[in-house]
Amino acid sequence: MIEGRYELLEPIGRGGMGEVWKAHDRRLRRFVAVKGLLDRNAMTAGTQAAAMQRARREAEAIAKIEHPNVVTVHDQVETDNQVWIVMKLLEARSLADLLRSERVLAIPRAADIGLQILQGLRAVHAASVVHRDVKPANVLVREDGTAILVDFGIATFEGAAQVTRSGSVIGTPPYLAPELFAPGSPGPTPASDLWALGVTLYEMAEGEAPFAGGEVWEVQENIRQSPDPVLRYAGPLAPVIQGLLFPDPRERLDAATAEAMLREVLGAPLARNATATGAATHALTAVSEPAPDPEPLGPPVAAPRAADGHQARRRKRPWLKAATAVVCVALLGTAGWLAAKGVSDDKTGTSGSTTAGSGGGSTGTEKWKATNPLLKIGVKDDQPGLSKYDRKTKTYAGYDIDLAYAIAGHLGYDRDEVAFTTVPTDYRSTALRTKGVDLVIASYSITPERKSASPGGDSVDFAGPYYEASRSFLVRQKSSKYTINDSSDLRRLGVEVCTARDSTYETELPKRGFTMTESQPNTYQDCLDQLLDVTSDVYAVASDDIILAGYEKANPGKVRRLENIQGxxxxxxxxxxxxxxxKTEVCSALRKILAGKVWEGLYEKNLSALMDNRTPPGRPDLTECEGY
Structure with a gap:
């Protein structure tokens, strides 16, 4: 029993850097995965304190990563000689197991899994963490196709020592990037994680590792001798794999271009996401020097050189033409739209006119687009009616999505020049700060706190509001323990209420006397999952009425909404x-959308059925657009 709460039941994994247990959370009455970051058998008295400090720092960093393709961390617990991370228990098989049974994957499936791993890695890198051990064994694949990056046991930070005292790099030999062994190497970086992703993609497409060898020196020698592994079955994935497996990290594919190329393989509408050719794996913050890493894998190996004796970076880049083509498609798409500006978009009812809107000094909607051929928008993926992602069609749909297209049309963008990215509630401001997205349209409530974050925080600016939602609760349709008729019963009974982390409800409801769950998840969907679990102590979910209406419609007979509360x-x-x-352009677009019948049309199409076919609520005043 850890901290009187987590009961370890059975080991489900063990490696050189720790152990993972299936455990029971007695407080929330749910099963979780609990990982000890330290291999206590490898610790000596002299290294224990330093190792604990490093594990503590890593645990805190990993807990900040919030992304659908990265394992969710619930808690961090420290005992006398161990640092534990409590994570979501995933019912899934590893990609390694999947490859053992199927050997190779169909190209669309491999590209989809690779894209999800890459999206998870970008969130990891944005949190100033380098995974260091990306490989099929550390990717879980659920039955619905969701890929989740796990096992951060040897994760580190840029600037942290990458070698042991004996001077050897740690990690799994077939996935270690060649620059890690070059004299004066800075150690693991986001680029070395991308190399490991390239190896993983190769395995999915070709059924074997690109560079054979059980020892570090064997793998690195094979890279030096044959830097271009044969690609027989990869097809359209070949340029992506070649770009990620380029020995020189300075000329390796960056994350943004790799993502664009993977989307191109899948035929997704975001395929023009390669317009920014600079590195998209965000710069990391150096931290204090950690304790030396355990378990050396072998002696340092010289950096690979091409057959002509020049550094590997001088090698031809066969993937570059394909990457450039992705960029050119985006630019040509931009030119085509600008040539056809002013033509009405039948799907949104908006116009691509470049005339400046009221309330601002914009001279035309090309202003933002002139330097941003692709409009990147962060949205939710689990809110029926507002914004929902369909994994089969790989498309988003809902009120927020249609509104995004309408705004984009007024800014001069065609529909295929809009890229949607899922952003969990507590990752929205980070996605903006790191320039992962240009706009967030994700039921993002306007509050003074969000507009004026503390120094160093992630403040945001808003245009709007474009919709006013009421506050409400969702409860089980039937409960054997409590009778809940209205919100006052929730307060009186002191039952646990769940809401999304960093939502307005997390701080507002306790002030009103509601009892909140001890640890809030990062999405409302996670709260709904707990509510539907009859063994859970969660008896209510707090959110906006429109969000809860979508959940109610998607779970008939299981949940019901209470009356709305103040606010x-x-x-x-x-x-x-x-x-x-x-902001001027977005405000101008919102004014046009709210002034005409477009807004009512968006409501009727997406939300009226959820709200019992009621007429649209009154149009909100664009208070955040005054002066723009």
Whole structure:
């Protein structure tokens, strides 16, 4: 029993850096995965304190990563000689097991899994963490196709020592990037994680590792001798794999271009996401020097050189033509739209006119688009009616999505020049700060706290509101323990209420006397899952009425909404502070959308059925657009 709460039941995994147990969370009455970060058998008295400090720091860093393709961390617990991370228990098989049974995967499936791993890695790198052990064994694949990156046992930070005292790199030999062994190497970086992703993609497509060898020196020698592994079955994945497996990290594919190329393989509408050719794996923050790493794998190996004796970076890049083509498609798409500007978009009822809107000084919607041929928008993927992702069609649908297209049309973008990215509630501001997205349209409530974060925090700017939602609760249709008729019963009974982390409800409801779950998840969907679990102590989910209406419609007979409570949530279009030109254009677009019948049409199409076919609520006032 850990901290009187987590009961270890059975080991489910063990490696050189620790152990993973299936455990029971007695407080929330759910099963979780609990991982000890330290291999206590490898610790000596002299290294115990330093190792504990490093594990503690890593645990805190990993807990900050919030992304659908990265394992969810619930808690961190420290005992006398161990640092434990409590994570979501995933019913899934590893990609390694999948490859053992199927050997190779169909190209679309391999590209989809690779894309999800890459998206998870970008969130990891944005949190100033390098995974260091990306491989099929550390990727779980659920039955619905969701791929989740796990096992951060040897994760580290840029600037941290990458070698042991004996001077040897740790990690899994077939996945170690060649630059890790070059004299003066800075150690693991986001680029070395991308190399490991390239190896993983190769295995999925070709059924074997690109560079054979059980020891570090064997693998590195094979890279030096044959830097271009044969690709027989990869087909359209070949340029991506070649780009990720380029020995020189400076000329290796960056994350943004790799993602664009993977989307191109899948035929997804975001395929033009390669317009930014600079590195998209965000710069990391150096931290204090950690304790030396245990378990050396072998002696350092010289950096690979091409057959002509020049550094590997001088080698031809066969993938570059395909990457450039992706960029060119985006630019040509931009040119085509600009040539056809002013033509009505029948799907949204908006116009691509470049005339400046009211309330601002914009001279035309090309202003933002001139330097941003692709409009990147962060959205939710689990809110029926508002914004829902369909894994079969790989498309988003809902009110927020249609509104995003309408805004984009006024900014001069065609529909295929809009890229959607899922952003969990507590990752929205980070996605803006790191420039992963340009706008967030994700039921983002406008609050003074979000507009004026503390120094060093992630403040955002808003245009809007474009919708006013009421506050409400969702409860089980039937409960054998409590009778809940209205919100006052929740307060009186002191039952646990779940809401999304960093939502307005997390701080507001305790002030009103509601009892909250001890640890809030990062999505409302996670709260709904707990509510539907009859063994859970969660008896209510707090959110906006429109979000809860979608969940109620999707789970007939299982849950019901209570009456609305005092307060409203004004949804805004969020952007980075200091973007007055973009805000002017967005405000102009919102004015046109709200002034005409487009707004009513969006409501009727997406939300009226959820709200019992009621007429649209009153149009909100664009208070955040005054002066723009």
């Amino acid at each position: 409203a949530e004004g949804y805004g279009v969020a952007m980075r502070p200091g973007s007055p030109g973009l």
